[in-house]
Amino acid sequence: MRILGIDPGLITTGYGVVDIKAGGVKILEAGTIEPNTKEAFEVRLLKIHQHITTILQAHQPDIVVLEKLYAHYNHPATATVLGHVRGVICLCTAQQKVELVEQSVKRIRKALIGNGNATKVQCQEFVKRLLNIKSPSFKLDASDALALALGQAHMMRYKLI
Amino acid sequence: MRILGIDPGLITTGYGVVDIKAGGVKILEAGTIEPNTKEAFEVRLLKIHQHITTILQAHQPDIVVLEKLYAHYNHPATATVLGHVRGVICLCTAQQKVELVEQSVKRIRKALIGNGNATKVQCQEFVKRLLNIKSPSFKLDASDALALALGQAHMMRYKLI
Numbered sequence: 001m002r003i004l005g006i007d008p009g010l011i012t013t014g015y016g017v018v019d020i021k022a023g024g025v026k027i028l029e030a031g032t033i034e035p036n037t038k039e040a041f042e043v044r045l046l047k048i049h050q051h052i053t054t055i056l057q058a059h060q061p062d063i064v065v066l067e068k069l070y071a072h073y074n075h076p077a078t079a080t081v082l083g084h085v086r087g088v089i090c091l092c093t094a095q096q097k098v099e100l101v102e103q104s105v106k107r108i109r110k111a112l113i114g115n116g117n118a119t120k121v122q123c124q125e126f127v128k129r130l131l132n133i134k135s136p137s138f139k140l141d142a143s144d145a146l147a148l149a150l151g152q153a154h155m156m157r158y159k160l161i
Numbered sequence: 162m163r164i165l166g167i168d169p170g171l172i173t174t175g176y177g178v179v180d181i182k183a184g185g186v187k188i189l190e191a192g193t194i195e196p197n198t199k200e201a202f203e204v205r206l207l208k209i210h211q212h213i214t215t216i217l218q219a220h221q222p223d224i225v226v227l228e229k230l231y232a233h234y235n236h237p238a239t240a241t242v243l244g245h246v247r248g249v250i251c252l253c254t255a256q257q258k259v260e261l262v263e264q265s266v267k268r269i270r271k272a273l274i275g276n277g278n279a280t281k282v283q284c285q286e287f288v289k290r291l292l293n294i295k296s297p298s299f300k301l302d303a304s305d306a307l308a309l310a311l312g313q314a315h316m317m318r319y320k321l322i
Contacts, residue, residue: 045248046255069241076237080230083244084251087206091249094207 001158002028004061004098005148006052007141008085011037013048014141017059018131018149020158025150027131028059030142045088052089056096064093065152067144068104101152108151123147162319163189165222165259166309167213168302169246172198174209175302178220179292179310181319186311188292189220191303206249213250217257225254226313228305229265262313269312284308 001021007014016030033051035044056064066089069079093100106116113126124143127133127150133143162182168175177191194212196205217225227250230240254261271277274287285304288294288311294304 040255040261042251042255042261045252049252049256076240079237080240080244083241084248087245087248088252090203090245091206091210091252094201094203095210100201100203 001063001153001156002059002061003063003065003149003152004055004059005065005145005150005152006089007067007144007148008048008082008089009141010044010081010085012139012141013052013085013089014139014143014145015052015055016142016146016149017055017061018146018153020153025130025153025158027133027146029055030138030146032139032141041084045084048085049088049092052092053096056092056098061098063099063101063152064089065148066090066100066102067108067148068102103148103152103155107155108148111151111154112147120144162224162314162317163220163222164224164226164310164313165216165220166226166306166311166313167250168228168305168309169209169243169250170302171205171242171246173300173302174213174246174250175300175304175306176213176216177303177307177310178216178222179307179314181314186291186314186319188294188307190216191299191307193300193302202245206245209246210249210253213253214257217253217259222259224260224262224313225250226309227251227261227263228269228309229263264309264313264316268316269309272312272315273308281305 002019004017013033017028019026019028033048035047109118109123110116112123124140127143127146163180165178174194178189180187180189194209196208267277270279270284285301288304288307
């Protein structure tokens with residue numbers, strides 16, 4: 001089972017692809033997409049579309065996991081802008097015919113470390129430990145995306161360790 | 162000058178293409194995109210992407226006009242969902258390298274009938290009269306999209322009549 005987690009953002013979109021097999025979990029690729037903020041909005045969306053399409057074609061994941069959006073309702077302008085980015089990512093999955101699931105942060109944290117109210121940092125530490133990521137410069141947006149992929153795997157009853 | 166107006170929506174996206182020449186204004190195509198609401202969200206976004214791309218390639222407009230989004234902040238969930246549709250439309254313009262402008266409803270109504278507080282119905286009647294649209298079954302979403310195109314033309318100082 002190959003899973004791509006995506007943590008969308010207009011400034012930084014994190015992504016992480018993992019392979020889950022009987023022997024454990026392996027990270028295939030993880031990183032961030034950071035379109036030039038001086039570019040027009042639609043050009044930045046184009047960059048995200050191109051990058052996500054490339055990742056989907058290169059790794060052919062079985063499932064894409066996106067974070068459910070409802071924490072931002074206190075900031076409607078942010079949620080709306082984020083909606084544009086999410087729309088483009090949803091489109092990529094439909095174009096490449098990959099199954100898309102959405103999961104709430106709470107469910108992912110509960111699946112990963114047994115506590116839906118765990119902090120972001122706890123979650124990131126868990127992901128880095130599980131995947132044996134030692135680089136101190138590893139981007140948090142990428143580990144958030146990996147958390148989505150790993151949480152989804154756990155919910156599907158794959159053994160991670 | 163050829164202008165495509167788009168009034169985005171998840172259920173119904175209206176569009177209208179007009180040609181503005183010295184002799185006046187001519188409607189080239191107008192209609193609505195209504196993806197099957199039983200389909201998955203991302204498949205509906207794909208349908209909108211395919212349809213808008215086809216229109217852009219067929220008519221090669223100089224400008225695409227989208228309605229500015231801020232009336233929906235009282236309904237953040239709606240604004241967020243609409244953001245997804247708008248993101249896909251913005252992407253289409255970047256992919257086809259067409260200039261994108263956003264206009265507020267107020268500015269469009271002010272440009273068209275001299276009153277930013279004119280009603281939606283007044284605006285629609287004006288568009289139908291100007292373009293000599295007589296069909297009673299003409300969709301309102303399509304005339305809203307045409308209003309965007311015509312309002313933009315007016316703001317660019319093209320004579321409509």
